[in-house]
Amino acid sequence: MRIAVDAMGGDFAPGAVIEGLASALSDFPTYEYALVGDLEKVGFYLEKYGIAGDPRIHLVNAGSVCEMSESATVALRAKKDSTITVCAKLLKTKEADAMVTPGHTGATVAATKVLVRALPGIDRPGLVASMPNQRSRFLLMDAGANPDSTPLNLAQFAIMGELYAQYVFHKARPTVGLMSVGGEDIKGNDLTKAAFHLLEKLPINFIGNVEADTVFGSGVDVVICDGFVGNVFLKGAEGLARTTVFWLKQMLTKNALRVVGALLAQKAFVELKAQGSSEVIGGAPLLGVNGICIIGHGGSTPLAVRNAIRIAGECVEFGLNDKIVDKINASGMVHGAFIGGKDAQ
Amino acid sequence: MRIAVDAMGGDFAPGAVIEGLASALSDFPTYEYALVGDLEKVGFYLEKYGIAGDPRIHLVNAGSVCEMSESATVALRAKKDSTITVCAKLLKTKEADAMVTPGHTGATVAATKVLVRALPGIDRPGLVASMPNQRSRFLLMDAGANPDSTPLNLAQFAIMGELYAQYVFHKARPTVGLMSVGGEDIKGNDLTKAAFHLLEKLPINFIGNVEADTVFGSGVDVVICDGFVGNVFLKGAEGLARTTVFWLKQMLTKNALRVVGALLAQKAFVELKAQGSSEVIGGAPLLGVNGICIIGHGGSTPLAVRNAIRIAGECVEFGLNDKIVDKINASGMVHGAFIGGKDAQ
Numbered sequence: 001m002r003i004a005v006d007a008m009g010g011d012f013a014p015g016a017v018i019e020g021l022a023s024a025l026s027d028f029p030t031y032e033y034a035l036v037g038d039l040e041k042v043g044f045y046l047e048k049y050g051i052a053g054d055p056r057i058h059l060v061n062a063g064s065v066c067e068m069s070e071s072a073t074v075a076l077r078a079k080k081d082s083t084i085t086v087c088a089k090l091l092k093t094k095e096a097d098a099m100v101t102p103g104h105t106g107a108t109v110a111a112t113k114v115l116v117r118a119l120p121g122i123d124r125p126g127l128v129a130s131m132p133n134q135r136s137r138f139l140l141m142d143a144g145a146n147p148d149s150t151p152l153n154l155a156q157f158a159i160m161g162e163l164y165a166q167y168v169f170h171k172a173r174p175t176v177g178l179m180s181v182g183g184e185d186i187k188g189n190d191l192t193k194a195a196f197h198l199l200e201k202l203p204i205n206f207i208g209n210v211e212a213d214t215v216f217g218s219g220v221d222v223v224i225c226d227g228f229v230g231n232v233f234l235k236g237a238e239g240l241a242r243t244t245v246f247w248l249k250q251m252l253t254k255n256a257l258r259v260v261g262a263l264l265a266q267k268a269f270v271e272l273k274a275q276g277s278s279e280v281i282g283g284a285p286l287l288g289v290n291g292i293c294i295i296g297h298g299g300s301t302p303l304a305v306r307n308a309i310r311i312a313g314e315c316v317e318f319g320l321n322d323k324i325v326d327k328i329n330a331s332g333m334v335h336g337a338f339i340g341g342k343d344a345q
Numbered sequence: 346m347r348i349a350v351d352a353m354g355g356d357f358a359p360g361a362v363i364e365g366l367a368s369a370l371s372d373f374p375t376y377e378y379a380l381v382g383d384l385e386k387v388g389f390y391l392e393k394y395g396i397a398g399d400p401r402i403h404l405v406n407a408g409s410v411c412e413m414s415e416s417a418t419v420a421l422r423a424k425k426d427s428t429i430t431v432c433a434k435l436l437k438t439k440e441a442d443a444m445v446t447p448g449h450t451g452a453t454v455a456a457t458k459v460l461v462r463a464l465p466g467i468d469r470p471g472l473v474a475s476m477p478n479q480r481s482r483f484l485l486m487d488a489g490a491n492p493d494s495t496p497l498n499l500a501q502f503a504i505m506g507e508l509y510a511q512y513v514f515h516k517a518r519p520t521v522g523l524m525s526v527g528g529e530d531i532k533g534n535d536l537t538k539a540a541f542h543l544l545e546k547l548p549i550n551f552i553g554n555v556e557a558d559t560v561f562g563s564g565v566d567v568v569i570c571d572g573f574v575g576n577v578f579l580k581g582a583e584g585l586a587r588t589t590v591f592w593l594k595q596m597l598t599k600n601a602l603r604v605v606g607a608l609l610a611q612k613a614f615v616e617l618k619a620q621g622s623s624e625v626i627g628g629a630p631l632l633g634v635n636g637i638c639i640i641g642h643g644g645s646t647p648l649a650v651r652n653a654i655r656i657a658g659e660c661v662e663f664g665l666n667d668k669i670v671d672k673i674n675a676s677g678m679v680h681g682a683f684i685g686g687k688d689a690q
Contacts, residue, residue: 071529106527134591147526147534181492181576182451184416189492189573212577213584217591228534229577231526232557232570236578237585239558244589246479246562247620251613261609268596268603275592 001030002058003312004087004096007037008065009103010300014038017102018045020305025051027306028313034096036060036083062086065103068298072106076114084108088115091291098312100283102296102305109145112289119321121328123335124149125288126157126227127295128164129234132275134217139165141224143284144231154178154195154224155202155333160287160324161222162204167318168285168311174221177210179229185209191226199224202331241276282307285315287324292316346375347403348657349432349441352382353410354448355645359383362447363390365650370396372651373658379441381405381428407431410448413643417451421459429453433460436636443657445628447641447650454490457634464666466673468680469494470633471502471572472640473509474579477620479562484510486569488629489576499523499540499569500547500678505632505669506567507549512663513630513656519566522555524574530554536571544569547676590618627652630660632669637661 005021007014014037021033035042039061046052062083066075076085084103088111090096101108105127118125126142141161146153158176165174178199180188185196187209199206210220212233225233248269252262262269282304283294292315296308315321328334350366352359359382366378380387384406391397407428411420421430429448433456435441446453450472463470471487486506491498503521510519523544525533530541532554544551555565557578570578593614597607607614627649628639637660641653660666673679 071531134588144526179577181489181573181580186416189571192573211584212579212581213587215581216584216588225577226534228526228537229574232524232574233577233581234557235526236557236560236581239556239561240582240585241589242558243477243479243561244586244617247617248613251616252610254613258610258613261606261611262613264606264609265597265603266606268593268599268607271596272589272592 001313001316002032002034002096003309004034004036004090004099005309006083006087006099006101006103007035007042008062008083009101010296010298012300013102014042015045016300016302017305018042018051019049019302020309022049022051023302023306024309025054025056028310031309031313032056032058034058034060034090036062036086038062060086060090066107068104070104072104072110075104075107076110082107084111085115088112091116091293097316098292098294100294100296100305100308100312102283102298102300102308105144105295108293108295109286112286112293116289116291116293118288119290119325121325121334121337122156122288124153125286126153126160127284127286128161129230129284131234131237133215133219135219138215138220139169139222140230140234141222141287142227142230143234144227145286146227148228149191149226151191151194151198152333152335154191154226155198156288156328156335158199158202158204158206158222158224159327159331159333161224163320163323163327164285164287165221167320167323168314169221171221173205175205175207175219176222176224177207177215177220179212179223179225179233180209181211183209183211198333202333203327245273282311285311290321292321346658346661347377347379347441348654349379349381349435349444350654351428351432351444351446351448352380352387353407353428354446355641355643357645358447359387360390361645361647362650363387363396364394364647365654367394367396368647368651369654370399370401373655376658377401377403379403379405379435381407381431381435383407405431405435411452413449415449417449417455420449420452421455427452429456430460433457436461436638441636442661443637443639445639445641445650445653445657447628447643447645447653450489450640453638453640454631457631457638461634461636461638463633464635464670466670466679466682467501467633469498470631471498471505472629472631473506474575474629476579476582478560478564480564483560483565484514484567485575485579486567486632487572487575488579489572490631491572493573494536494571496536496539496543497678497680499536499571500543501633501673501680503544503547503549503551503567503569504672504676504678506569508665508668508672509630509632510566512665512668513659514566516566518550520552520564521549521567521569522552522560522565524557524568524570524578525554526556528554528556543678547678548672627656630656635666637666
């Protein structure tokens with residue numbers, strides 16, 4: 001197995017990426033890597049982390065980087081040799097089984113769409129985010145790849161998300177809920193009402209509509225929504241978590257008594273912050289691409305990079321994409337297969 | 346001015362509603378009230394809070410209540426004499442200038458739609474939620490009245506939300522942002538991209554797209570979105586806030602040291618919880634209805650009821666609805682006025 005790693009992606013690249021790669025080399029000794037980046041910069045860190053000359057690393061030069069501040073389409077058009085494009089090309093030619101980038105999500109979605117394309121029968125790939133809840137974690141799909149989705153897209157997300165929860169999160173029979181604005185099936189918008197009727201026919205453990213306030217407590221394993229709603233939900237949670245930390249700091253430093261109290265209970269706040277950390281998960285898979293693609297957080301630490309590589313490896317080992325194609329076919333939710341070639345709208 | 350008050354709405358009705366009414370009677374002595382509910386139950390609390398026989402209270406009997414657990418349409422059809430329907434009728438016949446209910450949001454939206462109807466030129470009323478941010482608060486519209494919105498709906502929400510922020514939240518020139526999944530105007534879904542081009546033409550302080558993670562810190566005053574997205578965002582924040590309290594409790598009670606620390610800093614947590622409280626605001630106005638309609642939280646306390654009444658009174662005093670109609674007309678964003686009677690889609 002060979003995994004293409006974008007050495008230049010994320011806020012702490014290439015140092016954090018290469019430090020993460022060093023952990024991966026020792027923890028998953030059988031994988032090979034195509035390390036894609038500015039070879040001059042990369043070399044320094046390969047030496048630093050003691051993995052220069054490791055025969056499992058194949059260095060691939062890439063002349064540019066899609067910056068986080070750039071628009072995805074502009075960056076991809078202007079930078080034909082960006083690390084993301086080079087990784088996607090390796091995935092396309094099967095020189096890599098998987099790619100890992102802590103870089104630009106939009107550029108990765110766009111590059112894989114154009115170069116790698118979707119799995120047979122899949123209309124649109126979707127991004128799977130992992131979020132904490134009162135029991136452990138739940139998955140959110142689509143977290144932002146497709147701002148406009150069809151009912152078929154949501155049905156395909158449900159199948160892909162369920163399989164991912166089974167194989168990577170080891171849930172025997174994951175529950176799948178449809179994000180909506182009320183529990184009954186008649187509640188929702190036009191999209192969710194149509195999707196509801198597709199989801200209830202699928203061979204998955206569909207538990208119906210779920211609401212945004214209950215998903216943090218209820219124990220639903222996979223929450224399905226379009227990419228616009230998913231992105232607003234995910235970013236809203238990130239923003240509120242940051243703001244809660246801001247408020248806590250403000251309120252805990254108002255007087256000496258509170259400061260002393262906060263110091264005594266300090267470790268609780270460290271643990272609270274860790275709840276929201278993306279390190280353990282490492283990255284969000286873009287499922288439905290004809291190849292495994294894991295997108296890490298822009299602020300990825302070495303541990304996050306190492307865990308993104310772990311997930312990429314597991315997805316390849318489990319044959320996740322073959323299982324997705326099989327289940328899409330078995331359930332009849334194949335893009336373009338509806339009467340007259342028109343998908344369920 | 347007369348305000349219709351749904352005595353039976355919310356989890357603590359009628360006690361909390363009538364206790365709130367008692368405060369309102371003393372704080373806003375010039376208002377009159379139509380108190381709508383089960384007169385037998387209401388009577389006890391009127392005595393209890395010392396306002397029985399107050400000449401400013403006109404008692405109106407209503408035989409039933411829309412329960413929170415019921416579907417809005419089912420409840421309204423089955424209960425023609427529900428407190429919400431009776432309040433809406435008083436608003437329709439102008440026997441009341443405003444209505445306040447801490448009851449069923451969906452039933453209130455549906456009842457006012459059928460009985461009171463929208464203001465001239467308005468297509469769909471929208472719900473305005475007030476949420477805390479790092480500076481003070483921001484408004485979210487639509488928070489859930491319309492799961493499927495058109496670009497015109499969003500433009501009308503922007504005008505209504507801006508006027509509400511001006512008159513009730515005393516912001517001289519409120520900033521208005523469009524909730525989207527990226528800062529640039531080309532980012533978003535089909536709806537927000539079309540709405541963006543309407544919003545930039547409006548005589549409001551439109552600052553472009555805003556993202557769900559930044560609205561808690563940025564200081565945008567009014568955030569515009571469709572009711573599905575708004576409801577997911579609002580409920581997501583409520584759910585995460587509750588879950589954060591759950592995590593904090595869990596982590597602060599792990600050992601004796603933390604418990605002592607938490608006790609010393611106790612007041613900070615009380616203040617943190619108060620950040621999310623809806624008491625101060627009292628209620629979410631359903632703007633665009635041909636009459637003032639304020640919907641309180643189901644868990645409304647007496648203070649929340651009193652503040653919902655305050656907001657209702659202010660909206661009437663400011664002539665908010667006249668100002669909305671004027672600005673809708675002046676900006677050309679009139680429902681049905683586009684070429685061929687077809688609104689901007």
